[in-house]
Amino acid sequence: MTVPTAGHTTESLTTWLAERIALYLKREPADIDPDVPLAEYGLDSVAALSLCGDIEDDFDLVMEPTIAWDYPTVRALVGHLMEELAADTAQGGGA
Incomplete structure:
Protein backbone atom coordinates (compact mmCIF):
# COMPACT_ATOMS: atom_id res chain seq x y z
CA MET A 1 0.00 0.00 0.00
CA THR A 2 1.34 3.42 -0.95
CA VAL A 3 0.72 5.99 1.74
CA PRO A 4 0.93 9.63 0.71
CA THR A 5 3.72 11.27 2.69
CA ALA A 6 3.52 15.05 2.88
CA GLY A 7 1.55 14.92 -0.37
CA HIS A 8 4.01 12.61 -2.11
CA THR A 9 3.42 9.09 -3.37
CA THR A 10 5.80 6.45 -4.63
CA GLU A 11 4.49 7.14 -8.13
CA SER A 12 4.95 10.92 -7.91
CA LEU A 13 8.49 10.56 -6.54
CA THR A 14 9.39 7.99 -9.21
CA THR A 15 8.19 10.39 -11.91
CA TRP A 16 10.04 13.33 -10.34
CA LEU A 17 13.31 11.38 -10.06
CA ALA A 18 13.08 9.95 -13.57
CA GLU A 19 12.52 13.46 -14.96
CA ARG A 20 15.50 14.89 -13.04
CA ILE A 21 17.83 12.07 -13.94
CA ALA A 22 16.75 12.19 -17.59
CA LEU A 23 17.49 15.92 -17.62
CA TYR A 24 21.03 15.38 -16.29
CA LEU A 25 21.68 12.52 -18.69
CA LYS A 26 20.02 14.17 -21.72
CA ARG A 27 17.55 11.30 -22.11
CA GLU A 28 13.79 10.92 -22.11
CA PRO A 29 12.22 10.20 -18.69
CA ALA A 30 10.55 7.11 -20.18
CA ASP A 31 14.05 5.72 -20.88
CA ILE A 67 22.71 9.22 -1.88
CA ALA A 68 22.83 8.13 -5.54
CA TRP A 69 25.44 5.50 -4.66
CA ASP A 70 23.81 4.43 -1.38
CA TYR A 71 20.46 3.95 -3.16
CA PRO A 72 21.63 3.11 -6.69
CA THR A 73 18.29 2.77 -8.49
CA VAL A 74 15.29 5.06 -8.82
CA ARG A 75 13.19 2.49 -6.93
CA ALA A 76 15.70 2.29 -4.04
CA LEU A 77 16.01 6.07 -3.91
CA VAL A 78 12.23 6.52 -3.89
CA GLY A 79 11.94 4.06 -1.00
CA HIS A 80 14.51 6.02 0.96
CA LEU A 81 12.83 9.35 0.19
CA MET A 82 9.45 8.00 1.30
CA GLU A 83 11.01 6.95 4.62
CA GLU A 84 12.70 10.34 5.04
CA LEU A 85 9.50 12.23 4.19
CA ALA A 86 7.51 10.08 6.61
CA ALA A 87 10.05 10.75 9.38
CA ASP A 88 10.05 14.48 8.58
CA THR A 89 6.24 14.59 8.66
CA ALA A 90 6.17 12.67 11.95
CA GLN A 91 8.55 15.21 13.45
CA GLY A 92 6.27 18.05 12.42
CA GLY A 93 8.23 19.11 9.34
CA GLY A 94 7.18 18.73 5.76
CA ALA A 95 6.56 21.06 2.89
Whole structure:
Protein backbone atom coordinates (compact mmCIF):
# COMPACT_ATOMS: atom_id res chain seq x y z
CA MET A 1 0.00 0.00 0.00
CA THR A 2 1.34 3.42 -0.95
CA VAL A 3 0.72 5.99 1.74
CA PRO A 4 0.93 9.63 0.71
CA THR A 5 3.72 11.27 2.69
CA ALA A 6 3.52 15.05 2.88
CA GLY A 7 1.55 14.92 -0.37
CA HIS A 8 4.01 12.61 -2.11
CA THR A 9 3.42 9.09 -3.37
CA THR A 10 5.80 6.45 -4.63
CA GLU A 11 4.49 7.14 -8.13
CA SER A 12 4.95 10.92 -7.91
CA LEU A 13 8.49 10.56 -6.54
CA THR A 14 9.39 7.99 -9.21
CA THR A 15 8.19 10.39 -11.91
CA TRP A 16 10.04 13.33 -10.34
CA LEU A 17 13.31 11.38 -10.06
CA ALA A 18 13.08 9.95 -13.57
CA GLU A 19 12.52 13.46 -14.96
CA ARG A 20 15.50 14.89 -13.04
CA ILE A 21 17.83 12.07 -13.94
CA ALA A 22 16.75 12.19 -17.59
CA LEU A 23 17.49 15.92 -17.62
CA TYR A 24 21.03 15.38 -16.29
CA LEU A 25 21.68 12.52 -18.69
CA LYS A 26 20.02 14.17 -21.72
CA ARG A 27 17.55 11.30 -22.11
CA GLU A 28 13.79 10.92 -22.11
CA PRO A 29 12.22 10.20 -18.69
CA ALA A 30 10.55 7.11 -20.18
CA ASP A 31 14.05 5.72 -20.88
CA ILE A 32 14.88 5.62 -17.15
CA ASP A 33 14.01 2.18 -15.76
CA PRO A 34 13.42 2.38 -11.98
CA ASP A 35 15.31 -0.89 -11.47
CA VAL A 36 18.47 -0.13 -13.47
CA PRO A 37 21.42 1.23 -11.47
CA LEU A 38 21.92 4.92 -12.18
CA ALA A 39 25.62 4.32 -12.80
CA GLU A 40 24.67 2.15 -15.78
CA TYR A 41 23.06 5.22 -17.35
CA GLY A 42 26.28 7.16 -16.84
CA LEU A 43 25.24 9.21 -13.82
CA ASP A 44 28.47 10.80 -12.60
CA SER A 45 29.40 12.47 -9.33
CA VAL A 46 28.53 15.96 -10.61
CA ALA A 47 25.01 14.87 -11.62
CA ALA A 48 24.62 12.91 -8.37
CA LEU A 49 25.54 16.00 -6.35
CA SER A 50 23.09 18.09 -8.38
CA LEU A 51 20.39 15.49 -7.73
CA CYS A 52 21.15 15.64 -4.02
CA GLY A 53 20.77 19.43 -4.10
CA ASP A 54 17.49 19.19 -6.01
CA ILE A 55 16.10 16.74 -3.45
CA GLU A 56 17.12 19.06 -0.63
CA ASP A 57 15.60 22.10 -2.36
CA ASP A 58 12.35 20.50 -3.52
CA PHE A 59 11.60 18.36 -0.47
CA ASP A 60 13.30 20.32 2.32
CA LEU A 61 15.35 17.27 3.36
CA VAL A 62 19.04 17.08 4.18
CA MET A 63 20.68 14.38 2.07
CA GLU A 64 24.17 12.91 2.06
CA PRO A 65 26.01 13.63 -1.20
CA THR A 66 26.46 9.87 -1.66
CA ILE A 67 22.71 9.22 -1.88
CA ALA A 68 22.83 8.13 -5.54
CA TRP A 69 25.44 5.50 -4.66
CA ASP A 70 23.81 4.43 -1.38
CA TYR A 71 20.46 3.95 -3.16
CA PRO A 72 21.63 3.11 -6.69
CA THR A 73 18.29 2.77 -8.49
CA VAL A 74 15.29 5.06 -8.82
CA ARG A 75 13.19 2.49 -6.93
CA ALA A 76 15.70 2.29 -4.04
CA LEU A 77 16.01 6.07 -3.91
CA VAL A 78 12.23 6.52 -3.89
CA GLY A 79 11.94 4.06 -1.00
CA HIS A 80 14.51 6.02 0.96
CA LEU A 81 12.83 9.35 0.19
CA MET A 82 9.45 8.00 1.30
CA GLU A 83 11.01 6.95 4.62
CA GLU A 84 12.70 10.34 5.04
CA LEU A 85 9.50 12.23 4.19
CA ALA A 86 7.51 10.08 6.61
CA ALA A 87 10.05 10.75 9.38
CA ASP A 88 10.05 14.48 8.58
CA THR A 89 6.24 14.59 8.66
CA ALA A 90 6.17 12.67 11.95
CA GLN A 91 8.55 15.21 13.45
CA GLY A 92 6.27 18.05 12.42
CA GLY A 93 8.23 19.11 9.34
CA GLY A 94 7.18 18.73 5.76
CA ALA A 95 6.56 21.06 2.89
